[in-house]
Amino acid sequence: MKTSRMKSLMKAGIVALFVMTAAGSAFAQDASKAVANNGVAGAKASQKSFEVIDSAGLNIPDPLIPQSTEHFVDEDLVTTQAGQLVVTKSIDLAATCTAGTGVLYYLMLDDVPIRNSTVFSRTGVTGQISGVTAIDVAAGPHRIKIGEQCTTPGATVSGGTVTLIGITSIIVLP
Numbered sequence: 001m002k003t004s005r006m007k008s009l010m011k012a013g014i015v016a017l018f019v020m021t022a023a024g025s026a027f028a029q030d031a032s033k034a035v036a037n038n039g040v041a042g043a044k045a046s047q048k049s050f051e052v053i054d055s056a057g058l059n060i061p062d063p064l065i066p067q068s069t070e071h072f073v074d075e076d077l078v079t080t081q082a083g084q085l086v087v088t089k090s091i092d093l094a095a096t097c098t099a100g101t102g103v104l105y106y107l108m109l110d111d112v113p114i115r116n117s118t119v120f121s122r123t124g125v126t127g128q129i130s131g132v133t134a135i136d137v138a139a140g141p142h143r144i145k146i147g148e149q150c151t152t153p154g155a156t157v158s159g160g161t162v163t164l165i166g167i168t169s170i171i172v173l174p
Helices: 002-036
Strands: 075-079 085-097 103-109 119-121 125-132 140-150 157-172
Touching (some): 075 157, 085 140, 103 125
Antiparallel strands (some): 085 125, 085 157, 103 140
């Protein structure tokens, strides 16, 4: 009786060892795929599979033509890859107009307005302004600005006040 039990246990041990070896081999394959796919097992290599869609915007001029920029908040950043850019700037900024009650504030990358970053305010912007470039942008140095323009036709920006300049960041989309 002891011999048959011993044989059964040995067979079970061999089966368990075989299962563990097979599972370890499968795990090693998934782990090597994970390294090749930025740490996500079973993921496919990233391809440009996104799009940016902007609405026309209610009463947002197209194209945006800045009447003013607050030059002391300009920042220079360098990207090492080309692609569409997600740009974010933290700011506490207020401007006034010669007539009317509202100002459009928006990010500008290398003097080109980022239309989908446009925000309207009667009292200024406190927080973050973010937007995505409409086209791919080459790698290299870039200047980030904030453009301002009055909403009332014929009015111009007559002054601005910046009380806080925060962090500016760029994310390069593949």
